[in-house]
Amino acid sequence: MNNVLLQTNHLSKIYTDDRKSVVKAVNDISLQIYQGETFGLVGESGCGKSTFGQMLVNLLEPTKGKILFEGEDIFKNKRARKEIPQKIQMIFQDPYSSLNPKRKIGWLLEESLIIHRKNLSKEQRAKIVDEMLDLVGLDESYKDRYPSQLSGGQRQRVSIAIALILNPKFVVCDEAVSALDVSVQAQILNLLHDLQEKFSLTYLFISHNLNVVSYMSDRIGVMYLGSIVELGDAVTLSKNPIHPYTKMLFSSSMNVGDADSGKVQITGELPSPSNPPSGCTFHTRCPYCTELCSSARPELQELPDGRQIACHYAQKFYQESMEKKR
Amino acid sequence: MNNTTKTVLKIDNLSICFDINGKKCHAIRDLNLTVNAGELVALVGESGCGKTLCASFSMGLGPQTASLEAGSILVNGQDMTQADDAAWNTIRGKDVSMIFQEPMTSLNPLMKVGRQIAENALNRGVPKAEAKNKALEMIRLAGLPDANRIYNCYPHQLSGGQRQRIMICLALINQPKLLIADEPTTALDVTIQAQVLEIIREMCTKTGTAVLIITHDLGVVSHLCDRTYVMYAGSIVESGPTAQIIQHPKHPYTKGLLACLPDISKKGQRLENIKHSVPPLEKRPEVGCIYANRCNECMDCCTQITPQRIAFGQREIACHKYTLDNLEE
Ligand SMILES: Nc1ncnc2c1ncn2[C@@H]1O[C@H](COP(=O)(O)OP(=O)(O)OP(=O)(O)O)[C@@H](O)[C@H]1O
Ligand SMILES: Nc1ncnc2c1ncn2[C@@H]1O[C@H](COP(=O)(O)OP(=O)(O)OP(=O)(O)O)[C@@H](O)[C@H]1O
Ligand code: SF4
Ligand SMILES: [Mg+2]
Ligand SMILES: [Mg+2]
Numbered sequence: 001m002n003n004v005l006l007q008t009n010h011l012s013k014i015y016t017d018d019r020k021s022v023v024k025a026v027n028d029i030s031l032q033i034y035q036g037e038t039f040g041l042v043g044e045s046g047c048g049k050s051t052f053g054q055m056l057v058n059l060l061e062p063t064k065g066k067i068l069f070e071g072e073d074i075f076k077n078k079r080a081r082k083e084i085p086q087k088i089q090m091i092f093q094d095p096y097s098s099l100n101p102k103r104k105i106g107w108l109l110e111e112s113l114i115i116h117r118k119n120l121s122k123e124q125r126a127k128i129v130d131e132m133l134d135l136v137g138l139d140e141s142y143k144d145r146y147p148s149q150l151s152g153g154q155r156q157r158v159s160i161a162i163a164l165i166l167n168p169k170f171v172v173c174d175e176a177v178s179a180l181d182v183s184v185q186a187q188i189l190n191l192l193h194d195l196q197e198k199f200s201l202t203y204l205f206i207s208h209n210l211n212v213v214s215y216m217s218d219r220i221g222v223m224y225l226g227s228i229v230e231l232g233d234a235v236t237l238s239k240n241p242i243h244p245y246t247k248m249l250f251s252s253s254m255n256v257g258d259a260d261s262g263k264v265q266i267t268g269e270l271p272s273p274s275n276p277p278s279g280c281t282f283h284t285r286c287p288y289c290t291e292l293c294s295s296a297r298p299e300l301q302e303l304p305d306g307r308q309i310a311c312h313y314a315q316k317f318y319q320e321s322m323e324k325k326r
Numbered sequence: 327m328n329n330t331t332k333t334v335l336k337i338d339n340l341s342i343c344f345d346i347n348g349k350k351c352h353a354i355r356d357l358n359l360t361v362n363a364g365e366l367v368a369l370v371g372e373s374g375c376g377k378t379l380c381a382s383f384s385m386g387l388g389p390q391t392a393s394l395e396a397g398s399i400l401v402n403g404q405d406m407t408q409a410d411d412a413a414w415n416t417i418r419g420k421d422v423s424m425i426f427q428e429p430m431t432s433l434n435p436l437m438k439v440g441r442q443i444a445e446n447a448l449n450r451g452v453p454k455a456e457a458k459n460k461a462l463e464m465i466r467l468a469g470l471p472d473a474n475r476i477y478n479c480y481p482h483q484l485s486g487g488q489r490q491r492i493m494i495c496l497a498l499i500n501q502p503k504l505l506i507a508d509e510p511t512t513a514l515d516v517t518i519q520a521q522v523l524e525i526i527r528e529m530c531t532k533t534g535t536a537v538l539i540i541t542h543d544l545g546v547v548s549h550l551c552d553r554t555y556v557m558y559a560g561s562i563v564e565s566g567p568t569a570q571i572i573q574h575p576k577h578p579y580t581k582g583l584l585a586c587l588p589d590i591s592k593k594g595q596r597l598e599n600i601k602h603s604v605p606p607l608e609k610r611p612e613v614g615c616i617y618a619n620r621c622n623e624c625m626d627c628c629t630q631i632t633p634q635r636i637a638f639g640q641r642e643i644a645c646h647k648y649t650l651d652n653l654e655e
Contacts, residue, residue, distance in 0.1 A: 017483055021475060045487025046471075137603045153373020153542075181372040181542030186586035186597035193596075208487070215588035215597075238590055272472035 003035040004071075005202050006056065006088075006170055011065035013051050021274045025051040027226035028065070033170075038196070038203040040217030040234060042210060042249065044270050048226045049206045053172040056204065057090040069170070086116060089168040091160050091176040098159055099147040105158055106143030109133070112166055132161040135195075137187055153180045160188065164195060172204045177212060189216060210250060214238040222246045225273055225281045228300065232307025240325075242317050243309050244286045280312065288313060333400070334504045334536040335361040335384060335422075340397035342379060342388070342560075344607055351607035353379055353392065355560045358635075361504065361536045366527065368547040368568065369540045370583070371557035374604040377540045380557075381506045384538075385424050386414035402503065420450060423502035425493045432493065433481040439492045440465065440477025447499050464495035467525055494525070501533050508540045523550050544584060548572050553640075556580050559604055559616040566641030576653075577645050578623045615646065623647060 013026040025048040033039045041049050054060040056067060058074065058081075067074045074084045092098040099108060109129045113120060120128075130140055136157040147155055156176070163171060173192070177185045189212070195201055207213050213220060217234040222245065230243040241247045271277055277284045283293040292312055300308045303318050311317070342354040354376045361367045369377050382388050384399055386406060399406050401422055406414070426432040434442055443461040448454065458477075465473040468491040481489055497505060507526065526537060527550060539551060547554050547568055554571050556564040556579065564577040575581045582600040602620045610616055614629040621628065625646060633644045638653045 015483075017479070045491075046485045050485065139603070139606055139609070141606060141608075151374040151378070156373075182544065182583055182586045183372055183600045184603070185542075186588065186599035187603075189588060190596050190599065211587065211589045214590040215593055235590065235593065270469075270471050272475060274472070274475060 004032045005035040006033045007068040009066040012063050014063040023274045024226050029228055036200050036202055037218040038205050038216050040213040040220040041206045042213050043223035047223045050174055053174050053206055057088050057172050058085045087169045089163040090172040091163045101147050105145050109161055116166055132165050136161045153184050156180055170202045174206045225276050229310045240321055243311050244288055245282045332363040333360055334363050336400040338398045341395040343393050343395050346608045353560055353607055357562055359555055361538050363536050364534045366537045366551045368551035368554040372604050375557045376560045378508055381508055419500055422504045423497040425497045425507040435481050438478050443495045443499055446496055450500050464499050468495050504536045506538045559610055564643045576643050578621045579617050
């Protein structure tokens with residue numbers, strides 16, 4: 001069952017802006033995503049989630065590292081560069097800037113069919129477009145509208161339809177439901193599940209909404225300042241976070257009806273990614289920080305329950321949590 | 327006017343139409359909404375229900391193709407429905423300010439974000455050096471790391487959440503009387519969301535700024551807002567104190583909205599949702615309850631008679647299931 005579909009090896013992205021300040025947006029991430037799973041990626045704004053996702057769909061060139069899709073380097077040669085991107089699609093965070101405002105919805109959907117499915121007749125294309133609109137819960141009449149005539153959520157549904165119309169294998173969903181109201185969110189999450197089953201899709205699911213991510217994902221990776229700090233089974237991780245950052249993140253998650261979850265324990269602010277702290281990058285905000293933490297960088301290590309954690313005291317925190325459980 | 331219950335925004339019987347293929351279609355129908363000084367009020371509803379439209383008319387920024395059919399919009403007691411651009415310009419930014427849903431389209435891509443914030447203060451007569459300091463202060467308040475670096479960034483160099491926080495700085499720098507925040511936190515992560523909402527709340531209580539928060543996230547509403555309006559397809563279907571609405575939702579639409587929220591305990595199960603979707607303007611019924619075709623408690627009368635608003639206590643509800651008698655039980 002555990003076939004690796006996509007793998008990153010030491011993937012890094014460094015931005016340099018005009019003032020010559022350097023931002024390590026993604027810093028040496030190596031992970032594997034299995035065929036058919038939903039891999040959730042969470043972390044504070046600016047920690048590099050979108051940058052990571054955009055490298056996977058070939059929108060951004062990595063500064064360092066490799067991406068393997070079905071075992072093949074996606075930058076290997078011309079053929080790989082041409083064929084692989086079709087199998088990897090993205091649903092964007094910001095539907096406002098990703099839809100061409102001068103084109104009607106019908107055209108936007110049909111476009112990639114015209115380019116990539118040359119054997120289809122006009123009627124066949126129209127049929128697929130109608131089916132897609134229906135799948136994402138939009139009335140047929142929206143075909144003749146321009147993006148500016150739709151509400152935010154309606155536009156997001158259009159971009160989901162566009163991403164799925166070529167039957168990709170791997171879909172990066174970058175805050176794909178964040179702009180949606182809760183009822184459409186529920187419909188879209190159900191839809192993403194259905195489509196996953198129907199077409200055995202694999203998802204990288206990026207979201208800041210922890211309720212959504214833990215509901216959707218099989219495994220979750222937690223990012224902090226460009227690196228993975230905890231990675232593991234979604235239920236284990238969200239019910240029993242071990243890394244001090246994961247704990248903080250999940251304690252600030254808001255649930256309807258939780259009386260005092262409005263009082264969130266957040267200590268400190270996200271440090272500047274252009275000047276990350278030494279040692280463990282989380283040490284400036286960590287309540288358990290020691291001298292070791294500020295000098296040495298903790299590597300990802302595996303715990304008995306299979307999850308990976310980058311913290312010097314991972315074993316200790318794990319033991320403590322096990323004792324508490326008893 | 328009594329200072330303690332000063333009304334900052336009062337929308338009365340507002341109806342707004344679009345002309346679609348020669349047919350006049352209601353996007354907002356007979357909408358009533360008030361926001362008092364110092365209050366945090368939520369406007370909740372699905373995508374396409376008309377929340378942004380309602381907000382943009384309250385800012386004098388309604389689309390040109392939309393026509394105001396009936397009703398009035400009072401800002402600080404002044405009817406703005408007939409106001410010209412000049413009248414709006416003196417009010418906008420100073421009295422009312424808005425955080426837009428679309429951070430990318432409302433920021434100037436060619437100007438450093440810090441200057442854009444400072445410029446808002448400059449336009450209100452703040453001296454240049456002070457404007458810059460104020461802008462840096464706002465950036466810090468919004469929880470952005472390294473204010474000096476961010477000040478000198480262009481919008482494309484920021485992450486989605488960072489841009490949204492810049493929008494919040496832009497809107498708050500002149501301490502307006504009314505802040506309309508259209509989906510202010512959907513692009514923000516949870517830790518920052520909590521911080522930003524806390525900033526909005528603090529500011530609101532300190533300066534008496536009233537806030538109208540537009541959202542579909544009932545989590546935001548339950549922690550932050552005093553009162554909530556639930557909007558469906560252009561009309562308010564239920565309103566009242568937030569706690570009451572969340573704990574005892576009455577309207578089938580409100581109940582539906584609460585039932586669809588995901589969390590880990592529902593893993594592996596299908597999420598409940600409301601069948602069909604918000605109908606496009608031209609397919610909305612003229613009579614009967616607009617929610618009827620999606621309602622799982624729909625009765626015969628629902629498609630024939632338009633339900634009227636019933637007030638009970640501090641709440642209002644428009645649904646045939648309820649009469650004054652069965653509400654007061
Ligand atoms: N083109 C760019 N030039 C310079 N810096 C950039 C650029 N794009 C992003 N960054 C920086 O890289 C970091 C990571 O950004 P990214 O958009 O990947 O974050 P994110 O985790 O997706 O955040 P959000 O949750 O807010 O969308 C941020 O500090 C951001 O300011
Ligand atoms: N310029 C326009 N021309 C025609 N119809 C429009 C126009 N602008 C908005 N509409 C329609 O009016 C309705 C209300 O739109 P509005 O943007 O106010 O929704 P909303 O409640 O803010 O939704 P969202 O949560 O998705 O932002 C929608 O059905 C939309 O399709
Ligand atoms: S390594 Fe140290 S600073 Fe980092 S999370 Fe663990 S205890 Fe905290
Ligand atoms: Mg992002
Ligand atoms: Mg809107």
